[in-house]
Amino acid sequence: MKLIYTTFLFLIVSLSFSQAQCVSGDCENGKGKMVYKNKDFYDGEWANGYPNGQGIFVYGENGSNSYEGNFLNGNFNGKGKLIWADGSTYLGQFKNNTFNGEGILLWKNGNRYEGNFVDDQIYGNGTLTYANGDEYRGEFKDGKPNGKGTYYYKDGRKYSGEFKKGKQKGIGSISYPNGDTFKGEFKKGLKNGKGELITHNKTIYGYWLNDELNKIFIEKAEGHSNENKEVIMR
Incomplete structure (x- = not known):
């Protein structure tokens, strides 16, 4: 656009x-x-x-x-x-x-x-409100989100963190309407790299690839943890 x-x-x-x-x-x-x-x-x-x-x-x-x-x-x-x-x-x-x-x-x-x-x-700080109900507040460069900012999705999700050329890239966190949160690495607008997923009954430390959980390092649920020592990707 x-x-x-x-x-x-x-x-x-x-x-x-x-x-x-x-x-x-x-x-x-x-x-x-x-x-x-x-x-x-x-x-x-x-x-x-x-x-x-x-x-x-x-x-x-x-x-x-x-x-x-x-x-x-x-x-x-x-x-x-x-x-x-x-x-x-x-x-x-x-x-x-x-x-x-x-x-x-x-x-x-x-x-x-x-x-x-x-x-x-568009350069510097501002707010971009989309016709579909999404909204971005933060830093811009060359007309695109770039730097630190927060993106509010119309479905209730919220991402806060780093952007590069209009995409989520770097360290950030995303919260979901059901209360789940993810904190970790992003690339090309997707979860890519190490991160932590917190749900209502467990916490997963792992590695994500293109928004999918690729490897579990540690999983904590209901008062106990299961640690996977094997790390296949870094």
């Missing part, structure tokens, strides 16, 4: 002023509306012939895209709201036409991210 829509550069910088007409107000230093040959338009505050301050820029086929917020020398800069033709929306901080700082991104499919952005990428 692609997490980021690349923002459109403000088209004033690429359109010749000979292709535009100031239809109302002052489009040099003041408030005015500029309409371009392709019917895109900017309506708002101007300084030195460029959008500066608050305004709205409507562009694309039949005015299907819009940016409303702060401008600096013709660029999206400061707080603003960007709406795409498909209904997806970004509300937050911009710097030089890109998402930079705190913001909220809503996709047309119902996914929602709230947190930090760097150069149009």
Whole structure:
């Protein structure tokens, strides 16, 4: 799933002023509306012939895209709201036409991210809520869960631990709705490596392979333990 829509550069910088007409107000230093040959338009505050301050820029086929917020020398800069033709929306901080700082991104499919952005990428700390009811809270890098975080499944499971490129990788723990918990090593989003499984009546120390218990080292149940000295995988 692609997490980021690349923002459109403000088209004033690429359109010749000979292709535009100031239809109302002052489009040099003041408030005015500029309409371009392709019917895109900017309506708002101007300084030195460029959008500066608050305004709205409507562009694309039949005015299907819009940016409303702060401008600096013709660029999206400061707080603003960007709406795409498909209904997806970004509300937050911009710097030089890109998402930079705190913001909220809503996709047309119902996914929602709230947190930090760097150069149009989800990067840093945030919360990603999926349309299916799952939710991830934690660290991101290049638009994916990366670092430490917690993933809440809609079925009641909860994983807390390390992530790498969007997958559970490293040390973590997962709890289940029935009260069982697993603590140990993960790889490719699955239990892979040494771990400890605690249920209501026993504890198993063992080795997991692709989410399946592959080898039992020690099993404790109802006040006694069974230790298996043979360790076939490490």
